[in-house]
Amino acid sequence: MDENNLEIRKSSVSGKGVFTKRPIKKGERICFMKGKICTINQMSALVDCDLEEGSDPLGIDDELYMDLDELHRSINHCCNPNSFLRGKNELIALRDIEKGEEIFYDYSTTMNDNKEKIEKLGGELWTMECKCNSENCRGIVSQFKDLPKNLQNYYLKNKFVPNFILKAFYKN
Numbered sequence: 001m002d003e004n005n006l007e008i009r010k011s012s013v014s015g016k017g018v019f020t021k022r023p024i025k026k027g028e029r030i031c032f033m034k035g036k037i038c039t040i041n042q043m044s045a046l047v048d049c050d051l052e053e054g055s056d057p058l059g060i061d062d063e064l065y066m067d068l069d070e071l072h073r074s075i076n077h078c079c080n081p082n083s084f085l086r087g088k089n090e091l092i093a094l095r096d097i098e099k100g101e102e103i104f105y106d107y108s109t110t111m112n113d114n115k116e117k118i119e120k121l122g123g124e125l126w127t128m129e130c131k132c133n134s135e136n137c138r139g140i141v142s143q144f145k146d147l148p149k150n151l152q153n154y155y156l157k158n159k160f161v162p163n164f165i166l167k168a169f170y171k172n
């Protein structure tokens with residue numbers, strides 16, 4: 001669908017969020033996540049200078065990030081998401097989404113950070129306290145590998161993860 005059907009408003013969960021102005025069908029592409037591509041070194045530098053919240057860069061490949069623009073960085077995390085990342089940066093509806101609903105994806109499905117390298121660059125692995133209030137809220141958002149095994153399997157089997165996560169974790 002067209003990105004013009006998305007709008008930033010006060011979120012039900014925290015700060016700002018992104019809402020759809022029209023219904024979205026399960027499997028439909030909501031948008032491409034957009035921003036400047038940056039390496040792990042560039043990303044660390046941005047975060048260090050406080051130019052960037054730790055939550056802004058989106059992992060799109062091994063040690064490759066996207067410094068998201070305002071619309072796309074405003075999409076919130078939820079432990080019970082209604083969308084997911086596919087391929088490199090396609091955001092897809094995981095179920096039917098009603099007009100006026102807030103869009104969420106599970107941030108952990110895009111997180112496979114190189115801890116050693118980030119620490120060498122003087123940073124630390126990003127985590128976030130979650131207040132999504134869903135029944136299965138994990139309380140903390142962290143790396144994909146830290147998700148409960150059954151949840152990892154659910155995301156992998158349904159291919160509700162971007163390619164680089166699939167490549168790293170999906171075993172036939």
Ligand SMILES: [Zn+2]
Pocket residue numbers: 078079080130131132133134136137138139
């Ligand atoms: Zn949660």
